[in-house]
Amino acid sequence: xxxxxxxxxIAVCGVGAMGLDIIRVLHSRHAxxxxxxxxxxxxxxxxxxxxxxxxxGLAVPARADAERALSDARPDIVIVTVSTYLDDxxxxxxxxxxxxxxxxxxxxxxxxxxxxxxxxxxxxxxxxAKRHKVTVTGTGHQDAYWVNLISVLAGSTHDxxxxxxxxxxxxxxxxxxxxxxxxxxxxxxxxxRWLGSAERRPTFTYYALHTLAEVIGLTPLGPAETTxxxxxxxxxxxxxxxxxxxxxxxxxxxVDTDVLYTKEGVRLSISSxxxxxxxxxxxxxxxxxxDSDGNPTLHLRNSDVQSAHTTCATLVNRIPxxxxxxxxxxxxxxxxxxxxxTGLHHA
Amino acid sequence: xxxxxxxxxIAVCGVGAMGLDIIRVLHSRHAxxxxxxxxxxxxxxxxxxxxxxxxxGLAVPARADAERALSDARPDIVIVTVSTYLDDxxxxxxxxxxxxxxxxxxxxxxxxxxxxxxxxxxxxxxxxAKRHKVTVTGTGHQDAYWVNLISVLAGSTHDxxxxxxxxxxxxxxxxxxxxxxxxxxxxxxxxxRWLGSAERRPTFTYYALHTLAEVIGLTPLGPAETTxxxxxxxxxxxxxxxxxxxxxxxxxxxVDTDVLYTKEGVRLSISSxxxxxxxxxxxxxxxxxxDSDGNPTLHLRNSDVQSAHTTCATLVNRIPxxxxxxxxxxxxxxxxxxxxxTGLHHA
Numbered sequence: 001x002x003x004x005x006x007x008x009x010i011a012v013c014g015v016g017a018m019g020l021d022i023i024r025v026l027h028s029r030h031a032x033x034x035x036x037x038x039x040x041x042x043x044x045x046x047x048x049x050x051x052x053x054x055x056x057g058l059a060v061p062a063r064a065d066a067e068r069a070l071s072d073a074r075p076d077i078v079i080v081t082v083s084t085y086l087d088d089x090x091x092x093x094x095x096x097x098x099x100x101x102x103x104x105x106x107x108x109x110x111x112x113x114x115x116x117x118x119x120x121x122x123x124x125x126x127x128x129a130k131r132h133k134v135t136v137t138g139t140g141h142q143d144a145y146w147v148n149l150i151s152v153l154a155g156s157t158h159d160x161x162x163x164x165x166x167x168x169x170x171x172x173x174x175x176x177x178x179x180x181x182x183x184x185x186x187x188x189x190x191x192x193r194w195l196g197s198a199e200r201r202p203t204f205t206y207y208a209l210h211t212l213a214e215v216i217g218l219t220p221l222g223p224a225e226t227t228x229x230x231x232x233x234x235x236x237x238x239x240x241x242x243x244x245x246x247x248x249x250x251x252x253x254x255v256d257t258d259v260l261y262t263k264e265g266v267r268l269s270i271s272s273x274x275x276x277x278x279x280x281x282x283x284x285x286x287x288x289x290x291d292s293d294g295n296p297t298l299h300l301r302n303s304d305v306q307s308a309h310t311t312c313a314t315l316v317n318r319i320p321x322x323x324x325x326x327x328x329x330x331x332x333x334x335x336x337x338x339x340x341x342t343g344l345h346h347a
Numbered sequence: 348x349x350x351x352x353x354x355x356x357i358a359v360c361g362v363g364a365m366g367l368d369i370i371r372v373l374h375s376r377h378a379x380x381x382x383x384x385x386x387x388x389x390x391x392x393x394x395x396x397x398x399x400x401x402x403x404g405l406a407v408p409a410r411a412d413a414e415r416a417l418s419d420a421r422p423d424i425v426i427v428t429v430s431t432y433l434d435d436x437x438x439x440x441x442x443x444x445x446x447x448x449x450x451x452x453x454x455x456x457x458x459x460x461x462x463x464x465x466x467x468x469x470x471x472x473x474x475x476a477k478r479h480k481v482t483v484t485g486t487g488h489q490d491a492y493w494v495n496l497i498s499v500l501a502g503s504t505h506d507x508x509x510x511x512x513x514x515x516x517x518x519x520x521x522x523x524x525x526x527x528x529x530x531x532x533x534x535x536x537x538x539x540r541w542l543g544s545a546e547r548r549p550t551f552t553y554y555a556l557h558t559l560a561e562v563i564g565l566t567p568l569g570p571a572e573t574t575x576x577x578x579x580x581x582x583x584x585x586x587x588x589x590x591x592x593x594x595x596x597x598x599x600x601x602v603d604t605d606v607l608y609t610k611e612g613v614r615l616s617i618s619s620x621x622x623x624x625x626x627x628x629x630x631x632x633x634x635x636x637x638d639s640d641g642n643p644t645l646h647l648r649n650s651d652v653q654s655a656h657t658t659c660a661t662l663v664n665r666i667p668x669x670x671x672x673x674x675x676x677x678x679x680x681x682x683x684x685x686x687x688x689t690g691l692h693h694a
Binding site: 025028029141144145148149152153154155156157158159160215216217218264296298299303304306309310312313316317318336337342345 | 372644656665
């Protein structure tokens with residue numbers, strides 16, 4: 001367990017949209033950015049983080065030689081924003097940081113709750129982190145909006161029967177790749193065929209639901225189950241990111257619903273809708289609790305959510321928690337309540 | 348620091364509306380209620396808690412001899428729901444429980460943040476609790492809805508400029524005494540005269556605002572300042588609890604606004620509206636955050652809040668936290684994140 005320093009030495013690994021937003025947040029809060037790491041062969045290697053992120057004066061080069069860069073910079077913590085799942089490539093990155101004696105904080109969704117879905121690699125990484133006396137933690141938007149706000153809300157009821165989340169994001173806010181992944185513009189038949197044949201990885205909300213159970217103190221009866229429903233255009237709808245019009249009757253996107261049943265009889269679920277928005281639609285995050293008879297009890301809504309930004313800000317505010325946490329893979333269920341990092345306020 | 352037992356021995360001191368709702372919650376969750384205490388001379392003395400709360404089978408008598416009752420029942424924790432402020436009468440109750448070796452959990456609003464407003468009694472009680480190795484904590488609706496949800500929300504932003512809460516409650520949900528305290532039916536002139544002459548105690552939200560600052564990690568520049576505005580009836584409006592019609596131009600109630608400025612430049616405020624509702628109005632709890640330039644960033648809304656009930660449920664869910672906390676007066680800023688007490692779930 002390291003002590004939290006006034007201004008820890010921070011390295012950023014991955015300088016895509018998320019990594020660059022995090023660099024801008026850290027820079028505006030006068031954090032101590034000591035290294036930037038990109039994958040070998042990246043055309044960003046050698047360029048300065050300040051130039052890449054559009055913040056003049058941050059003369060830290062992006063380096064493709066991760067191990068050398070880490071041993072030169074000696075960061076207290078490495079922020080990793082390169083991918084979603086704990087696969088071999090991600091393991092390599094995490095373990096390089098850990099072997100360099102740095103804590104790791106990541107947006108990789110699987111790292112919110114890694115033991116259930118990739119037990120082998122998770123246990124290996126956990127042992128490695130313990131050996132090097134550092135912590136590895138996954139966080140992001142879901143830490144606040146899909147887990148901890150909801151757990152506090154549940155703490156104000158005496159009869160918990162079900163917890164149901166609904167959230168929505170706009171396909172047009174992301175790239176064309178994601179629009180295709182979200183099956184935008186396909187027919188209902190094509191969608192059904194795809195759904196039947198697709199080997200899909202767990203959804204992002206899958207990990208959040210298991211973490212929510214852990215934070216509330218509920219025991220899952222099995223893994224969360226996912227069902228998927230198309231969202232069909234009721235009228236011709238423009239899709240900006242594909243530069244095309246989705247005809248009435250075709251897909252604007254789809255909704256994934258994860259459901260987790262628990263030993264305590266509490267049903268947890270999240271429906272995540274990703275679609276091309278019509279005029280006037282905005283992102284939201286909404287949760288409803290019922291008692292054990294199904295009567296509505298508590299309600300929480302966040303309107304106009306900026307989840308890309310809250311993801312980056314939450315990660316930054318979690319840095320002191322991760323530096324002071326016990327060694328090993330530590331999920332947010334073990335961290336203290338999420339709070340604003342005042343140590344960096346107008347620093 | 349006591350260990351949390353599977354089912355702690357619980358005494359309830361005060362059997363008004365809140366105390367009875369708490370007894371119903373505890374009973375429905377099969378908690379171990381071992382004593383009930385009422386003030387000397389109360390006509391409820393000798394009656395059973397089950398009869399008073401309408402839950403047959405709870406054959407625990409309400410006793411007016413507090414010290415004997417506590418020494419007979421040996422509770423692990425005493426729930427106190429008798430008044431708002433840490434005055435001499437409240438001190439007597441708290442200290443009897445503490446001297447009997449019991450932890451204390453209370454809805455008394457001042458106990459959410461007692462050192463600033465009644466330093467003398469608070470320090471005395473703190474020392475007494477430390478000597479007896481028990482904890483004294485104030486909690487309630489404000490714990491979740493005015494402090495901890497907001498702190499988690501603030502943990503998802505990187506540029507915190509202001510935090511503004513708005514909440515509303517219906518005078519008709521409470522007794523006629525409160526309607527009169529809320530100046531229902533008076534003229535604007537009468538209200539202004541009263542406001543100029545009134546020696547008002549701190550508002551309930553005052554304590555929550557100071558606790559919110561503490562939980563976020565902000566340093567108040569001074570005490571929160573309160574301003575008060577009348578709510579004038581725009582049309583004749585029926586007031587159920589007074590059994591009368593409030594004429595257009597007269598007061599439906601008023602709004603208290605507390606503002607707290609902090610060393611970090613973050614402005615915290617809460618506006619609490621208590622008025623006779625018109626058709627279709629319901630209670631809400633709404634918070635808006637801005638960045639340091641005043642631009643809106645984050646938003647949270649709880650609609651149809653049942654604050655009497657969330658007050659009682661939150662207190663019950665906080666029992667294990669208070670039993671395991673360090674000795675002394677411990678505010679919710681020091682407690683772990685509020686969560687549902689699964690130990691009592693369908694127990």
